[in-house]
Amino acid sequence: MKSLKEIYFGGCNLYGTIPNSLYNLSLLVNISLSNNQLTGGLYSAIGAMLPNLFWLQLWGNQLSGPLPASISNCTSSKLLELNKNKFSGHLTVDFSKLTKMEIINIEDNLFGSKEADEMKFNDSLKNCRRLKSLAFGNCGFQGVLPRSIGNLSNQLYELTFYGNQLHGNLPSSIGNLVGLNKLSLGGNQFTGNIPSTIGKLQNLQDLYLYENQLSGQIPDSIGNLSSLLKLSLSSNMLEGVIPSSLGNCHHILSLFLNDNKLNGKIPVQLLQLSSLSITLDLSQNNLFGSLPTEIGNLNMLTTLNLFDNNFSGNIPSSLGGCSSLLRLSLKGNLFQGMIPLSLNSLKGLVELDISHNNFSGHIPRFFEKFKLEYLNLSYNNFEGEVPMLGVFANESTFSVLGNRRLCGGIIELGLSKCKETSKFTKKLHLYLIVTLIASALFTATCLAYAWCKKKRKSHLSPSSTSERHLKVSYSQLLKATNGFSESNLIGTGGYSSVYKGILFEDNDTFVAIKVLHLHTRGAQRSFMREFEAWRNLRHRNLLKIITSCSSIDFQGNPFKALVYEFMPNGSLHDxxxxxxxxxxxxxxxxxxxxxxxxxxxxxxxxxxxxxxxxxxxxxxxxxxxxxxxxxxxxxxxxxxxxxxxxxxxxxxxxxxxxxxxxxxxxxxxxxxxxxxxxxxxxxxxxxxxxxxxxxxxxxxxxxxxxxxxxxxxxxxxxxxxxxxxxxxxxxxxxxxxxxxxxxxxxxxxxxxxxxxxxxxxxxxxxxxxxxxxxxxxxxxxxxxx
CATH class of the missing domain: 1.10.510.10 (Transferase(Phosphotransferase) domain 1)
Structure with a gap:
């Protein structure tokens, strides 16, 4: 096929080496052999044999050996994707000839020669004025990042060198790359200060400098990065206070400053960033002072890590305003006092660790109603009875070690029984209760009507969410859907049928029950993928699976189903x-x-x-x-x-x-x-x-x-x-x-x-x-x- 110009064999499960006959097709413009199991090396004269190459895509194979220097002859090349292979040795490609190049990705290879001029190839990239993406992460490169990095194309929007062995200071010339959206230099051995010129990168959305040896203070100029979405400076040796200028990053979603030597108090400006909706991690520093009441502004945040600092005082009741939290860790601080009742609003928590503090009082009963998968209350000063429902029903999902005045709980804890209340105390309690009931009756009557209305509108049973791993049987689902009747059918797809049903007899809450068509090829894989999604995904805009059923029907046939929250307003298609x-x-x-x-x-x-x-x-x-x-x-x-x-x-x-x-x-x-x-x-x-x-x-x-x-x-x-x-x-x-x-x-x-x-x-x-x-x-x- 001497006239062949394009060849695409991506994802075809091919193995063996690239045949020499391929290099004879001198008119080839696009080659894509990505995501296969190809081995061996590239022909050293590939650039001379295929001078018209525009697109070379070989990622996701097991190709090895050096990257041929002759690639420099492919002067029309626009895309070079060789990532996820085993290429090794000294990178000798002269990029100065590849003036039309836009994307270079050689991540996840075995480059690195330990030669003094190993990073010299960067100098030749300055002629690539159309370059948009440069990905050299996880390649084993050693040496320093040269000042010439600042001479790269102003169109460059992605630069990654993460996971190498680069050392020395970050060059201040990096501030010249004003077009960058992503800068990833984490997992190296960079030292010295973060250059203040980084504040010039006002288009930057992702900045990763984690796991280096950077020191000094976080520059105030970082607050100039108004487009920032994710910032990770974790696992360095940064010191000083958290700059209040971070409060200017109004679009930031995740902030990682953990595992440094930062001190001082949390700046209020940081807690006024309503955009923080994924993670705020300030753990493993030397931060001190009380937790500001402004913490309640982060009502979209899902993970808050403040562990291993020197925070003190009571937990502010405003923390209950962080109603989207899934994970909260305050362990290893100096917090004291009782757990505020306002934390009852954090009903979405799946992980809570407040161990190694000085909290006191009784363990709040509302923890029993949470969906907690892990709760650590150890090494505090809690007293009284340990609850027995919810997370407290399984010894492996919670810890109360180091609280000497606790009693009761499940038998596996080995705690002493709680002493019975004296008759006098009981009479006193009864008197107080009778007195309070009279004053509370009117309020209760008013609230009852509103509560009943709200309950009727609820579409997720409390009993269905109290235990994440609730198990249901085939007979329960059969009954819930009135025998999988057609009147309960709300949708049919290639792999399944979906029914509306009432799973719990004690209320009128509907669920959606997806029954797999196991006779259809691929349905079993579909079930496993959705089950895996259930295990890994938690987000307010993803449909939540309540439970699953893997059983047999009354005829002895295999039966699988997934039970979801019922969505009363149907699909967008409807x-x-x-x-x-x-x-x-x-x-x-x-x-x-x-x-x-x-x-x-x-x-x-x-x-x-x-x-x-x-x-x-x-x-x-x-x-x-x-x-x-x-x-x-x-x-x-x-x-x-x-x-x-x-x-x-x-x-x-x-x-x-x-x-x-x-x-x-x-x-x-x-x-x-x-x-x-x-x-x-x-x-x-x-x-x-x-x-x-x-x-x-x-x-x-x-x-x-x-x-x-x-x-x-x-x-x-x-x-x-x-x-x-x-x-x-x-x-x-x-x-x-x-x-x-x-x-x-x-x-x-x-x-x-x-x-x-x-x-x-x-x-x-x-x-x-x-x-x-x-x-x-x-x-x-x-x-x-």
Whole structure:
């Protein structure tokens, strides 16, 4: 095939070496052999034999040996992806000739020669003026990061050297790279101060300098990084106070300053960052003082680590305002006093460690009702009876060691029985109770009515959430769904049927029961992937699984089912396309739903371990709760990176019209594929048209339809049902010229997001972090009209 120009064999489970005959195809422009099991090395004269190479993609193999210097002859090259192989030795490629290069990724290889000029290749990169991404992480490079790093392209948005053995100071010239979105230099041996010039990188979103030997103070200029989303300076030798200028980073999601020598108090400005929604880790420092009451401002935070410091005083009652917390650790401090009753509002906690402090009083009974998987109260001054329900029912899930005045609890604790209350004390208690009841009756009567109404509106049984690992049987599910009757059926897919049912007889709470079609090929894998998602995922915008059932039916056939929270407002597909649904979503509701979905994608792609690719994002899998909050569900096609649950099946995966085009060519599932599906979701939601509608064909797609509207008039393609900002039509486009202009700008920006996410090229799709940021801007504008 002498005229062959492109060859794609990615993800085909190929093994052996690259045949020499391939190098004879001198017209080859694109080569993709990624994600296989290829071994051996590259032909040393590859650059001379294939001078027209534009795209060389060999990542995810076991290729070894040196990287041929002749690659320098491929002067038309734009993309070089050789990461996740075993290339080794001295990197001798002269990048100065590759002036059109945009992406270089050689991460996760075995480079490193211990020669003095090992990092000299950086000098030749200055001619690559189009360079956008440079990824040299985890390669074994040694030496210093040269000053010439500051001469790289001003278009460079990603620079990674994490996990090498680089030493010396960070060059101040790094402040010249003003286009950077991501700078990752963690896991090296850098010393000296963090250069103040880093504050010039005002487009920076991710800054990772963890696990080095950096010293001195955190520069105040770091507060200039107003676009920052994630900052990790953990495991260094930084000292001094936490700069209050961090309060200027209004978009930050995660902040890691742990394992340093920082001292002083927590600056109030830091606790006023409502954007902090993932992690704040200040542990293993020398911080002191009381916990500021402003801590309650972090109502979206999911993880707060303050352990191993010198904090003192009582826990402020305002901590109860952190209602989204999943993990809280205050261990190893000097806190004292009783646990405030306001912590009763932290009902989502799964891990709580307040050990090695001076807390006193009784153990709060409300801990019994939490979903705690681990509770450590050890080495404090608690007294009285140890509760026995919830987390306290299993010795392996909690600890009360070192509290000498505790009694009772489960028998495995070996504590003495609690002394019975004396008759006089009982009479006194009875007298007080009778006195108080009279004054409380009126209040109780008033509250009872409101409580009953709230209970009727609740769609998640308290008994269903008190134990995370609740087990249910086939007969229970059969009864809950009235024999899996058709009247209870709310949806059917390729692998399953979903039924509405009442699982608990003591209330009228509905659940959704997903019964797997085990006779269908792939259903068993689908069940295991969703079960794995249950174990790993916790986010307010992901559909929560209550429990599972793996049993046999009454005919002796295998039976598997998953039980979810019931979403009373159905799926986004129902709202967009159901003919029976007379009410429609307005613009503000739609943007909030898209924001929820984007937050869920950001979480599974960037903030959970393992990283998860959903694989089938579409309106049918976006479910809406009683408050119209969106929850992403159905992880049956998910890919769990780095685990045995990776989706290695071939063929088209997902829903037609919503899946990325590269999947149709057999490419592996990536986060870019989810972004494509999200882009189509945005366009489908805003235009009210399904990507497989009759008007879309080979010449016109939903993406192209929206792209053309951006050049003409966006309003023409927007579904008329969402043009009103509020459902009561108080503000419409015609009423106010200024508001009309703002709304039109919001509509245009939303369509631009959908178009940017759904381009054909995976590497050119919008990053999910930028999606979240842009949607937040739109949401802020709409809510202020």
């Amino acid at each position: 709202w967009l396309h159901s003919s029976g649904n007379t009410s429609r979503l307005n613009l503000l509701q739609m943007i909030k739903i898209l924001m929820d979905v984007a937050n869920a994608l950001d979480y599974i792609h960037n903030h959970c371990l393992p990283t998860i690719i959903h694989g089938d994002l579409n309106p049918s899998n976006i479910l809406l709760d009683n408050d119209m909050v969106a929850h992403v569900g159905d992880f049956g096609l998910a890919r769990f990176l780095g685990t045995s649950y990776q989706n290695n099946s071939t063929g088209i995966r997902g829903t037609m019209g919503d899946i990325a085009p590269e999947y149709g060519l057999g490419s592996e599932m990536t986060s870019n594929g989810d972004i494509y599906s999200f882009g189509i979701l945005v366009l489908e939601a805003m235009a009210g048209k399904h990507p497989t509608d009759d008007i879309f064909n080979e010449d016109l797609s939903l993406h192209k339809f929206a792209s053309m509207a951006l050049l003409d008039n966006v309003i023409d393609i927007i579904d008329v049902n969402i043009l009103n900002l509020y459902q009561d039509d108080r503000i419409v486009l015609q009423n106010n010229e200024e508001n009309a202009k703002k709304i039109e700008e919001c509509l245009t920006l939303t369509i631009k997001i959908g178009v940017a996410c759904s381009v054909d090229s995976p590497t050119q799709r919008m990053d999910v972090k930028k999606v979240v940021r842009e949607l937040q801007r739109i949401l802020d504008t709409l809510e202020n009209i």
